[in-house]
Amino acid sequence: MTENLEALRDALPRLGEGVSITLQLTLGGALVAFLVSVVFGLLSISPAAPLRWLSTIVVEFFRGTSLVVQLFWLYYVMPLFGVSMDAVLTGVIALGLNYGAYGAEVVRGSINAVDKGQWEGATALNMSRVTRMRRIIWPQAWVLMLSGYNNLLVMLIKGTAVALFIGLQDLGYQIDELRIDTTTIFAYSIGLLLYYLIALVFSFGLRVLEKRARRRLGLPAGSAHASAGAAL
Amino acid sequence: MPPVIRFEGVQKKFGDHTVLSGLNFDVAPGERVTLIGPSGSGKTTILRLVMTLEELTDGYIWIDGKPLTHDRRDGKRIRLREKQVAATRKQIGMVFQHFNLFPNMSVIDNVTEAQVHVLGRGKEEARDRGLALLDQVGLKDRAEEHPSRLSGGQKQRVAIARALAMDPKILLLDEVTSALDPELVGDVLAVLRDVADTTDISMLIVTHEMQFARDVSHKVMMFDGGQIVEQGAPTDILANPTHERTRKFLDSIL
Ligand SMILES: Nc1ncnc2c1ncn2[C@@H]1O[C@H](COP(=O)(O)OP(=O)(O)O)[C@@H](O)[C@H]1O
Ligand SMILES: [Mg+2]
Numbered sequence: 001m002t003e004n005l006e007a008l009r010d011a012l013p014r015l016g017e018g019v020s021i022t023l024q025l026t027l028g029g030a031l032v033a034f035l036v037s038v039v040f041g042l043l044s045i046s047p048a049a050p051l052r053w054l055s056t057i058v059v060e061f062f063r064g065t066s067l068v069v070q071l072f073w074l075y076y077v078m079p080l081f082g083v084s085m086d087a088v089l090t091g092v093i094a095l096g097l098n099y100g101a102y103g104a105e106v107v108r109g110s111i112n113a114v115d116k117g118q119w120e121g122a123t124a125l126n127m128s129r130v131t132r133m134r135r136i137i138w139p140q141a142w143v144l145m146l147s148g149y150n151n152l153l154v155m156l157i158k159g160t161a162v163a164l165f166i167g168l169q170d171l172g173y174q175i176d177e178l179r180i181d182t183t184t185i186f187a188y189s190i191g192l193l194l195y196y197l198i199a200l201v202f203s204f205g206l207r208v209l210e211k212r213a214r215r216r217l218g219l220p221a222g223s224a225h226a227s228a229g230a231a232l
Numbered sequence: 233m234p235p236v237i238r239f240e241g242v243q244k245k246f247g248d249h250t251v252l253s254g255l256n257f258d259v260a261p262g263e264r265v266t267l268i269g270p271s272g273s274g275k276t277t278i279l280r281l282v283m284t285l286e287e288l289t290d291g292y293i294w295i296d297g298k299p300l301t302h303d304r305r306d307g308k309r310i311r312l313r314e315k316q317v318a319a320t321r322k323q324i325g326m327v328f329q330h331f332n333l334f335p336n337m338s339v340i341d342n343v344t345e346a347q348v349h350v351l352g353r354g355k356e357e358a359r360d361r362g363l364a365l366l367d368q369v370g371l372k373d374r375a376e377e378h379p380s381r382l383s384g385g386q387k388q389r390v391a392i393a394r395a396l397a398m399d400p401k402i403l404l405l406d407e408v409t410s411a412l413d414p415e416l417v418g419d420v421l422a423v424l425r426d427v428a429d430t431t432d433i434s435m436l437i438v439t440h441e442m443q444f445a446r447d448v449s450h451k452v453m454m455f456d457g458g459q460i461v462e463q464g465a466p467t468d469i470l471a472n473p474t475h476e477r478t479r480k481f482l483d484s485i486l
Contacts, residue, residue: 120285121332121391125346125398126322129314135349139336217335218380 032096041107385416
């Protein structure tokens with residue numbers, strides 16, 4: 001055991017670098033995924049049919065093809081067309097597009113879950129489409145979105161390990177390196193623990209946001225899927 | 233003066249199901265008309281058509297002589313653009329059976345939101361008007377609270393204040409007391425009587441409160457199967473209905 005701990009201590013700087021790469025992929029990927037999900041989620045409920053089709057095609061494409069293959073395309077194929085990007089950026093974009101496609105469904109589902117009476121109440125006050133969405137529907141859908149995003153974010157954190165495929169020395173890679181100097185069980189246990197801690201921190205952050213958002217809507221802190229606005 | 237609302241050959245189908253067909257009627261400026269009739273006779277659909285929450289499948293609705301959603305040009309029926317529809321819709325307000333207050337804002341913000349973001353009123357002006365209206369419906373002291381803390385009757389009074397804040401020419405009331413506990417109905421009706429007494433807003437009212445209908449409406453229209461069975465002064469229709477169907481309906485709700 002002491003050898004294991006010594007090896008761990010020696011490996012700390014490298015593990016730190018690994019964690020840093022994983023966090024960059026997580027934060028960058030989550031940011032891109034958020035933007036992608038909002039854009040395509042809103043397009044998917046647009047009154048203009050071609051925009052809805054566009055959204056369906058894009059979302060289905062990125063959900064339906066493997067993240068690893070998407071990553072290979074971005075990293076190995078795009079340079080053939082003269083577009084080459086730094087590996088971390090490539091990872092961020094691939095993660096962002098893939099999880100953003102899932103996120104678009106979260107956005108669409110959450111907006112549709114807002115009570116129909118809220119749209120009608122806003123229309124009866126003659127609010128424009130944009131005002132209705134921005135001031136009435138979105139703030140209510142947001143609460144529902146946060147619990148969906150929470151799931152996706154945890155999946156994205158674990159998904160960042162695909163960075164290994166394009167040679168990034170992320171947390172997963174460093175854990176594998178650690179295994180050379182320690183027992184396999186020890187190295188992978190450390191790996192589980194570190195991923196778990198990262199996921200825990202992000203998940204906790206989102207849950208705090210969700211709680212605050214629920215309080216603003218006058219909803220009880222508990223069950224996430226009570227339809228917003230239904231009883232008002 | 234043109235009628236404030238004119239239905240001309242209005243048809244509404246949901247899929248294959250025809251709810252209204254060839255419906256014609258007028259509402260004069262300042263007139264308050266109560267629609268009665270059995271459940272499923274099309275009363276809600278009529279109000280929702282006026283509020284543009286449903287799209288009519290044929291015919292025309294004219295508001296103040298202007299087309300609401302469809303215009304006739306060279307004998308052709310054309311759909312108006314959303315901008316034009318909104319300009320007409322500005323004159324129409326609606327209160328719903330289930331209130332539809334916005335849970336993401338306080339009571340006063342419910343009443344000021346559209347004043348600011350639709351009518352372009354200043355925040356101060358909107359707030360003053362909102363507080364005056366909340367005062368009128370007896371809820372000024374609840375202005376800063378969250379709507380979820382109000383009783384059903386209080387929510388409905390806020391919804392009425394919210395609609396009035398837009399200074400509508402036409403107010404649509406769809407069974408606004410049907411979701412309330414019986415002891416809360418009186419306060420809401422009192423507020424509406426007050427609005428009827430102190431404004432000249434035209435109203436289309438759907439209600440089962442016959443005493444209220446008799447007191448505030450100038451005209452009662454009895455519907456069945458999407459057709460007007462009979463119409464006239466409330467005293468005539470409600471006290472001496474000429475049609476068997478009206479009699480049966482009135483008996484059924486007493
Ligand atoms: N969105 C809808 N889709 C299909 N049918 C509907 C819809 N809304 C109303 N209807 C039908 O239209 C008819 C009239 O309904 P409604 O206007 O609600 O009647 P009322 O308000 O007089 O009870 C009913 O048969 C109802 O089932
Ligand atoms: Mg009805």
